[in-house]
Amino acid sequence: MGKRIISQRRGRGSPTYRANSHRYLTDAKYSAKDKKDVSEGVVVAVDNDPGRNAPVALIKFKNNDKRYMIASEGILVGKDIQVGAGSKRDLGNVLPVGDIPEGTPVFNIEIRPGDGGKIVRSSGMSAIVSSHSGGKTVVKLPSKTFKSFNSMCRATIGVVAGGERKIKPFGKASNKSFNRKARGKLYPITSKTAMNAVDHKFGGDNKGVPTTSSRNAPPGAKVGSIAARRTGKKR
Incomplete structure (x- = not known):
């Protein structure tokens, strides 16, 4: 037998x-509080999350609320961050895709307004805002396909940090084993x-x-x- x-x-x-998901640091989603008003904060730390291949940034807002967000390439501790409609069009800020100029790289895009961010979240990834029309925004995804989003869907300006992750080899089998076991x-x-x-x-x-x-x-x-x-x- x-x-x-x-x-x-x-x-x-x-x-x-079974994945050790109880050790994962955060889900790195947008908060429902930041849909309309602009929330201002500052990056206080950039941490590693065992559950993902991109680093996450800890943002401390003026109301003493702390939240993790996926870090963008070039972000530093001490950088000011704005979240919400009306935010400055600057690296690492979060605002509706309808307010982001054409040709701007974005990541962590919501598929439906308020879902917290679903796609383009891996290290080194970014999408390009292509066009705006009638409450819809067309975005060119990393797969080269074009997808239409509600203009109120939020996204982060920039490129996900950790893009050169694959350049460094694992070197030995134990490193590869620990990497796979974490997931x-x-x-x-x-x-x-x-x-x-x-x-x-x-x-x-x-x-x-x-x-x-x-x-x-x-x-x-x-x-x-x-x-x-x-x-x-x-x-």
Whole structure:
């Protein structure tokens, strides 16, 4: 009798495959308080968040409220930050995309007004404001696609910090292991054809096993190309 494959073990929900989200620092969302009035604050710290690959900036506002925001490239401790409609069009400030001039790089954009920011949040990412028309703003995303947003959706001016993160190599396997474990990812990943026959359908010395599986295959055998009409390149 074979063993359960990794996807079956993962589905059980054991701590081995569960992300340590209780160690994450913040969700780095916009506050609902800043929709209309301008809130002024200052950057008091730039911290690392294990749950993301971009640094986060701690902003202390004049009402003594403290909130984390995704840091923009070039931001420094002591820099003044404004959040809300009517804010200055300056690096790191947050305001509706409808108030941001065309050609300006932005990040952490709301899909719906008030959702706190959903897209363009990874290190080094930015989108470009393309045009404004009739309460809608068209933005060019990092994928080169154009997407229309409600002009009241908020965004941060600038580029997400940490853009050169991938230039530095991990150097050794332990660094890569700690990086993946922080997000609940399995590392290292063993090739299925390198496994034993009891561990996976593709394992063992017999390499002639088809990569297709029936739609009604039992769990553990339902791997590869499931119910495929055809495989390989079209010729």
